Amino acid sequence: MLNFLFSDFMHEFSIALEIVDTLEENGYLDGVNKVNSVRLNIGKYSGIDRNYLDFAFQNLDDDRFKGVLLEFVLNDSDEIRIEEIMVD
Amino acid sequence: MFNSNRINKRIKAGSPGRSGGRSGRALMVQRNAMESNEVIAQKNKALFGRAFVMNFLSSPGSGKTSLLESIAPVLKSEGFKTAVIEGDVETDLDKKRIDGLGIPAYQIITNGTCHLDAKMVNFSLDNLDIKDTDVIFIENVGNLVCPTSFNLGEDMKAVVFSVTEGDDKPLKYPAAFYKSEVMVINKIDLLPALDSDIAKIKENALSINNGLIIFETSCKKKSDCGGAVDEGIAGLVSFIKEKIKLKKNEYLRSR
Secondary structure: OHHHHHHHHHHHHHHHHHHHHHHHHOOOOOOOOOEEEEEEEEEOOOOOOHHHHHHHHHOEOOHHHOOOEEEEEEEOOOOEEEEEEEEO | OEEOOOOHHHEOOOOOOOOOOOOOEEEEEEEEOOHHHHHHHHHHHHHHOOOEEEEEEEOOOOOHHHHHHHHHHHHHHOOOOEEEEEEEOOOOHHHHHHHOOOOOEEEEEOOOOOOOOHHHHHHHHOOOOOOOOOEEEEEOOOOOOHHHHOOOOOOEEEEEEEHHHOOOHHHHOHHHHHHOOEEEEEOHHHHHHOOOOHHHHHHHHHHHOOOOEEEEOOOOOOOOOOOOOOHHHHHHHHHHHHHHHHHHHHHHHHO
16 A cells, blocks of 8 residues: 555655755755745646645655645646745 | 665655745745756766667556567667667566667666656666667656656657557646657557547647657567568658767767
8 A cells, every 4th residue: 555655656756856956956955944835836747746746745854844835836838947945 | 777766765754744834034946846857867968979869658568668679670780779778667677678689778677766867877877888879769667657757868758659548648648748759659450459549549649749750550560681560660760760860960060
């Protein structure tokens, strides 16, 4: 049962990790204790399920993202863009 | 072989609580969320050099490996140096099939991850001799959702679709058809036994991406002398040869 659940969400876990890596590698998380929200612009051809992505963030082993609120703006592309983050 | 446990190690055990909200300091980011993968994909593109690289996406069981077994020997017999990167959740069974053709292959085992990413392919390039290679085929993990999000540095994505999958598949999984330049409708030898409507499959796929170049193939018809017997396979091989030539010219011009 756990395997079934995990494979269902695997795509969104990968995307969540890419988002964290992109923020990390570009210095947005330097000195940040907590990320309160992340605003994402998501294309309808990106293959992302918003609920699954939210679930993925809630289960990352990274305390900075504990309880993070995801906000979504939708578009007709295949892109996933990080627009803004709110941090402490 | 490459074994990936990257994702599994970063997922927390136990259930979370939610405490975030729109408070704190705002940081404008305005970046591609896949940038981390994209940086490595561009490195891969440089490493591929003059080789034309095709990334095959499909559901499990659509016949990607059989298609490679039909295409690659024809290209090899015509003097094109070919290499294959295989992606699977488990086993190196597909690599062994490609090995059997005398074509260099590298197996990525993702250990549960549902797609290949640029980092995995980058690692494979340290272990696969692609010097002077004309064409590299990447067989992604069988999945029509996740692989569409990850650029591997390829020149082109191709979605392989078998006639057993249902005419409405392109509508249900639009991202794979939207992001591919080529659609291969495979296993057409099974059509007499099915209710599949090939015209409807094409109509549905073209409603997502009207630029798709479509080939209808059967991997059942084999040739003893190396050439392709199936008309669709022959058409796909001709298309790939043309792309190899264009990529080589483009590469030489850029140097």
